[in-house]
Amino acid sequence: MRCYTYLKENNADSLTLQERETPRPGPGQVLVRMKAASLNYRDLIIVWGRYPGMKSEGLIPASDGAGVVAEVGPGVKRFASGDRVTGCFFETWLGGAMTPKHFDNALGGSVPGVLAEYRAYPEEALVATPAHLSDEEAATLPCAALTAWNALYEGRQLLPGETVLVLGTGGVSMFALQFAKASGATVIATSSSDAKLAKAKALGADHLINYKTHPDWEQSVREVTGGRGVDHVVEVGGAGTLQRSISAARHGGAVHLIGVLTGGQIDPTAILFNTTLLRGVFVGSRDMFESMNRLISARQIKPVIDRVFPFAEARAALAHLEGASHFGKVVISID
Numbered sequence: 001m002r003c004y005t006y007l008k009e010n011n012a013d014s015l016t017l018q019e020r021e022t023p024r025p026g027p028g029q030v031l032v033r034m035k036a037a038s039l040n041y042r043d044l045i046i047v048w049g050r051y052p053g054m055k056s057e058g059l060i061p062a063s064d065g066a067g068v069v070a071e072v073g074p075g076v077k078r079f080a081s082g083d084r085v086t087g088c089f090f091e092t093w094l095g096g097a098m099t100p101k102h103f104d105n106a107l108g109g110s111v112p113g114v115l116a117e118y119r120a121y122p123e124e125a126l127v128a129t130p131a132h133l134s135d136e137e138a139a140t141l142p143c144a145a146l147t148a149w150n151a152l153y154e155g156r157q158l159l160p161g162e163t164v165l166v167l168g169t170g171g172v173s174m175f176a177l178q179f180a181k182a183s184g185a186t187v188i189a190t191s192s193s194d195a196k197l198a199k200a201k202a203l204g205a206d207h208l209i210n211y212k213t214h215p216d217w218e219q220s221v222r223e224v225t226g227g228r229g230v231d232h233v234v235e236v237g238g239a240g241t242l243q244r245s246i247s248a249a250r251h252g253g254a255v256h257l258i259g260v261l262t263g264g265q266i267d268p269t270a271i272l273f274n275t276t277l278l279r280g281v282f283v284g285s286r287d288m289f290e291s292m293n294r295l296i297s298a299r300q301i302k303p304v305i306d307r308v309f310p311f312a313e314a315r316a317a318l319a320h321l322e323g324a325s326h327f328g329k330v331v332i333s334i335d
């Protein structure tokens with residue numbers, strides 16, 4: 001099979017197409033003919049050498065992919081040849097709480113990823129692809145969509161009529177916007193770009209704030225909410241935005257800690273004065289994935305794809321993500 005790997009450590013330009021032996025499905029395994037992969041900011045920080053415990057040299061990158069079952073190994077019951085499937089981010093986190101064992105089984109990081117024509121998955125680490133989605137669309141779900149789902153529904157659950165703040169217009173944030181609107185919430189979206197804000201409005205965002213022209217954007221959020229603050233912040237910015245996110249949340253509101261896009265410092269007193277619920281979110285389990293797909297199917301939600309690159313242009317796809325001009329997800333077709 002053909003697959004991509006990095007020939008050098010911390011060097012995105014060394015991403016190279018190689019021939020490797022096609023894996024055989026062992027007992028309980030499913031061989032998937034991968035049809036599409038999507039990229040995440042995580043793929044950048046791994047190759048930049050900034051992801052704790054991960055090395056890029058020799059790695060098949062990218063955690064998120066979808067395709068068709070080519071062959072099943074002995075004892076497989078969940079899937080059969082020809083089924084359309086999407087892979088989980090963690091091979092072992094099926095349900096319950098996150099544990100360190102699952103961190104050691106994260107695709108495109110601690111175990112091989114999906115930028116390959118074939119991948120053998122444990123049958124438990126696959127979910128059925130929603131029928132209304134293409135493989136390119138399904139490939140966007142395992143990390144970005146599931147993280148947004150986990151933030152909004154698996155901790156302090158989003159209620160209809162609540163207000164959600166999403167930061168920027170990347171993959172996680174645009175899924176959070178779509179899920180929140182599907183749940184009857186009001187959404188405030190921020191972006192560095194008015195053109196992207198117009199696209200967020202078309203997706204259903206109720207209030208728009210440009211965080212470049214409004215650097216004190218948390219005050220704009222307070223104004224929009226009549227001084228109360230939002231019920232949920234989908235916090236993808238990290239240390240550089242967290243202080244403002246805490247101020248943008250209502251007393252007792254939830255800040256879902258997801259991202260590491262920016263650096264900065266935090267004064268923890270604001271967390272206790274505002275009685276903020278600060279919750280770390282780390283993608284999600286297979287059970288959460290199946291719950292999310294029920295909403296995606298019921299409401300016929302279509303992931304927002306910025307651009308699909310051909311398999312031969314994987315390096316350009318990674319550079320496009322790094323350029324941050326995208327809105328939603330960057331996808332690679334593996335046909």
Ligand SMILES: NC(=O)c1ccc[n+]([C@@H]2O[C@H](COP(=O)([O-])OP(=O)(O)OC[C@H]3O[C@@H](n4cnc5c(N)ncnc54)[C@H](OP(=O)(O)O)[C@@H]3O)[C@@H](O)[C@H]2O)c1
Nearest residue numbers: 041147168169170171172191192258259260261281282283
């Ligand atoms: N914890 C987890 O399980 C988990 C899962 C997925 C992702 N993440 C993390 O979440 C973050 C986002 O991931 P992603 O894949 O959605 O990234 P992405 O698609 O690359 O989106 C990045 C976007 O973030 C926005 N942004 C950058 N700096 C910002 C700032 N200072 N304030 C507000 N928005 C800003 C920009 O939007 P505009 O261009 O509109 O300004 C940018 O396009 C990353 O740090 C990633 O590592 C964590």
